[in-house]
Amino acid sequence: MLLTKFDPFREFTNMQKMFEVFNVPVESSLGTFTPKVNTREGEFAYHVDVDLPGVKKDDIKIDVHDNILIIQGERNYKEETKKEDYYKVETSFGKFQRQFTLPENVDIENISASGNDGVLEVVIPKLEKAIEKKTIEVK
Structure with missing residues (x-):
């Protein structure tokens, strides 16, 4: 007999996974969300762009641990509209965390991050190229 843990x-x-198959973005209502990320490699650095609309700079934390870049934070958004004949409140909240394994040729000490118009850009500079190939003489 196979026992499975009950998950309400x-x-x-x-259902969320089914909608994501059809490229319909669905955010969990359980207090988490997954921000969209674009990565690119330039000549001198790697770039990670994270879409974080409505997230304040103070609510974002970026760490590097065991050659893994960890971007985490929390989004708290509330919009209230009061009119004569109606009252509307829209809220969006949740914690997020994205992790990226860094290549060996990065300069961890000089990683920088900046935010503009709801997009966080993390710039990961490359180290100068080391010797890629070396022939070892057998003695």
């Missing part, structure tokens, strides 16, 4: 949100998770 399993059906919601399965």
